Amino acid sequence: MVTKKPITIKDVAREAGVSISTVSRVINDSKPVTNEVKQRVLDIIKETGYVPNPLARSLVTKKSQLIGVIVPEVTDTFSAEILNGIEEISKMYDYDILLANTYSEKEAELKNINLLRAKQVEGIVMICWDIDQEVVNVLENSGIPAVFISKTSRDIDIYNVSTQNYPAAKEMTKYLIDKGHKKIALMLTGNENAELADERLEGYKSALKENKIKFDSSIVKTMSGTTYEAGYASTKELLSESKEIPHAIFASSDEVAIGVINACFDLGYKVPEDISVAGFNDVKLAKIYRPKLTTVYQPLFDIGAVAIRMIIKMVKGEEIEDKKVTLPFKIVERESVIDRKTK
């Protein structure tokens, strides 16, 4: 392997017979340079294949062109699809992504924030299920522009992009009711206290109320993640607790929904014949799994894209109109929910 010494601005200057300032000017287009000189420098640059060292540049400009992205886990499909959006847009703006995994552990979140901070990232996108106040504080204290992508930002004063949880949950619940389901179990993510403020729960309740169905807290389950395993376990619990099985289960994510379906199968129930199941997110998996998932579509790629655009605006010191932006959703009907009325 040949390790070549990289060529620097000095080399270019020497070759072109100008000062390094001039070279700097042409590569940054920062100050007027005679066309003739400019061309000469450009030629040399092309000839030598010179690429400015961003480290040196960053050192003086204090701009690293780096954005940190903290995700619960890359293998989580939800995060991965958002990551795609982040990656693509950031490249467009000449930013690079520094990636960190947290496994949803607060300590890892904190550690990674500091790590990224040390690496001089200009902004941080934080993807998480639940927003921890301490994490918010640390981020705020650091002075680094940060935007959260999370289920919901509730009452915390942060930059946040998410889908419209309240109406989405309401509409899916309504859809389920319209299909003849009355006993609808709901799965939520978060800790127990968070439940009170959960927008999805509110939407669910509202739809119930409008249809004169009594709210039954025994069929809403709160779990700490949005994994397949959590959905599987909660469903087993749910079905063993209740004497009468629910007509439908509204899961907190598509992965959870699949856990739900498999648990139903393993307990001898058919989906959707015995129990209907609805997901959330419309991840790639939702179309692949059989029965295909009826779910709430969310523009995951766009969520990532919007978040990164916010960060870039903040970095540039531009004004952000809304601290919280929500993106549209859509109910997508597939196979996992049955119409009980025509049954």
Add this chain to the structure above:
Amino acid sequence: MVTKKPITIKDVAREAGVSISTVSRVINDSKPVTNEVKQRVLDIIKETGYVPNPLARSLVTKKSQLIGVIVPEVTDTFSAEILNGIEEISKMYDYDILLANTYSEKEAELKNINLLRAKQVEGIVMICWDIDQEVVNVLENSGIPAVFISKTSRDIDIYNVSTQNYPAAKEMTKYLIDKGHKKIALMLTGNENAELADERLEGYKSALKENKIKFDSSIVKTMSGTTYEAGYASTKELLSESKEIPHAIFASSDEVAIGVINACFDLGYKVPEDISVAGFNDVKLAKIYRPKLTTVYQPLFDIGAVAIRMIIKMVKGEEIEDKKVTLPFKIVERESVIDRKTK
């Protein structure tokens, strides 16, 4: 948002009443320093919350502590699980990951290599299906340590980590034969020419030969990716072409296998009753999907871990024993393959 001026080595030196070199020495533990002085400096550091600026450090040491990882797509489960391994190990060695997507496009691969190079990454891990000679050349010319994670490195002289494709394919084929399957279709990734040198094909053929089953090229399908869609399409093709349906289909990945299964379903065949399907990789999805996938387990996390360790060794200038390392595999029996003899 408060943007504070970061505190520098000078500030620490002043506060501690020593020179900046001394501070540098204590933070790097590079030269002996009196315990008393050391402690004083350490105290100031803790007090002020000083964090060395890695940019400045990198500029002089020429070490960015950055490793570039190029993946076909983050949403690909295979890549994502490997990425997990890479991420975790690199953090252990104080390296950070710079991520780039290629969507398997050669141009994007080339572009990203240059981008990462400009960002001064010390090494590059390249995850790809097919190894392109030009990409290899560019990487080699750059002088940056690189290791490939790909299906197989065939005859190309590069650092590569992969699973033992030949024996794995052979063993799975043998397993299928043992279960009474004779007409076994095979799915491969790569371009047509690559087929000739494909290790999996070799393993497959070898198992066939040992069991005196004639090789039938009409039931081996080569496709360009390892996606669900590719598996789905190829299966439709396969089943419409052949008058007699195959007993089993050995897919090139778990995602492909699921595409195969769904195509079978959609064509009215049951899996595994009518057609058995085997996967490759043992991705999370393989356990989740129903029927659960019988597949070849590969230590994905470890593949990432080994690759990153190789890079770090190379960066340090240490000798690498083997340019190509292969990791063990294991046949995992689940539900997608039936025993035809007891049927």
Add this chain to the structure above:
DNA sequence: TTGAAAGCGCTAACAG
């Protein structure tokens, strides 16, 4: 329009 020079924050000789 251009060049000289200072300096970003840090490490690494080189003296002492």
Add this chain to the structure above:
DNA sequence: CTGTTAGCGCTTTCAA
């Protein structure tokens, strides 16, 4: 053991 000094490669005043 410690301080001084010279850069790393680049941007940015400040003069000319």
